[in-house]
Amino acid sequence: MxxxxxxxxxxxxxxxxxxxxxxxxxxxxxxxxxxxxxxxxxxxxxxxxxxxxxxxxxxxxxxxxxxxxxxxxxxxxxxxxxxxxQDANTSKPISMFPMLNLQKDIERLRKEKDRSIGESLTSYLTQVTIFIGGGRCLPPIWLIC
CATH class of the missing domain: 3.90.930 (Outer Surface Protein A; domain 3)
Known part of the structure; x- marks a missing residue:
């Protein structure tokens, strides 16, 4: 079979x-x-x-x-x-091969003159850490977006 x-x-x-x-x-x-x-x-x-x-x-x-x-x-x-x-009544099944397509891939964005690498950046941020005074002696200030 x-x-x-x-x-x-x-x-x-x-x-x-x-x-x-x-x-x-x-x-x-x-x-x-x-x-x-x-x-x-x-x-x-x-x-x-x-x-x-x-x-x-x-x-x-x-x-x-x-x-x-x-x-x-x-x-x-x-x-x-x-x-x-497989039998006489069954044809070969097919599946479309999946292709990875990153719409905001850096290389793709560099090729397109009217788009920016940083576009929609804030939609990807979950938190921002800001250190005041240039050192780590103060606790960080958390900004949740």
């Missing part, structure tokens, strides 16, 4: 130093996996934009490898993705 392992549109994949993080921005669920030689080809295919967050996986592969089985079970149980059985 063959399946499609399909990640949800809101799930992000990040790999670094032999560890993989899957994070679902919609529900806040996350899982961290050690990248093993067994799951590496599946992660490579899932990260490939052309595969639309879907990879084919067989029941035999899952049953024969405990790392792969754990990987798939954790994805499904944490609502990071789903397993869809």
């Amino acid at each position: 063959k399946y499609w392992l399909n990640l949800h549109t809101d799930t992000f994949i990040r790999r670094k130093n032999g560890v993989c993080l899957l994070y679902n921005a919609a529900n806040g669920n996350k899982k961290i996996f050690k990248v093993t030689p067994c799951i590496t080809p599946y992660l490579d295919k899932l990260e490939d934009v052309d595969n639309l967050y879907t990879v084919e996986i067989s029941k035999t592969d899952i049953d024969n490898d405990s790392d792969l089985k754990h990987f798939v079970e954790e994805i499904v149980s944490a609502a990071l993705g789903q397993m869809v059985a």
Whole structure:
């Protein structure tokens, strides 16, 4: 039996130093996996934009490898993705690859002449500490915005 392992549109994949993080921005669920030689080809295919967050996986592969089985079970149980059985009536599921888009990224703001790096700065402040006299001998004055 063959399946499609399909990640949800809101799930992000990040790999670094032999560890993989899957994070679902919609529900806040996350899982961290050690990248093993067994799951590496599946992660490579899932990260490939052309595969639309879907990879084919067989029941035999899952049953024969405990790392792969754990990987798939954790994805499904944490609502990071789903397993869809392949049959004659089922087409390959797709998910749009999530792209990080920071509207107020410093590099983006520098390229746009009519925008300022400090625009809307006060909306991001939660507190300001002012030291009077240039030293720390006086208690700070807290201004809560």
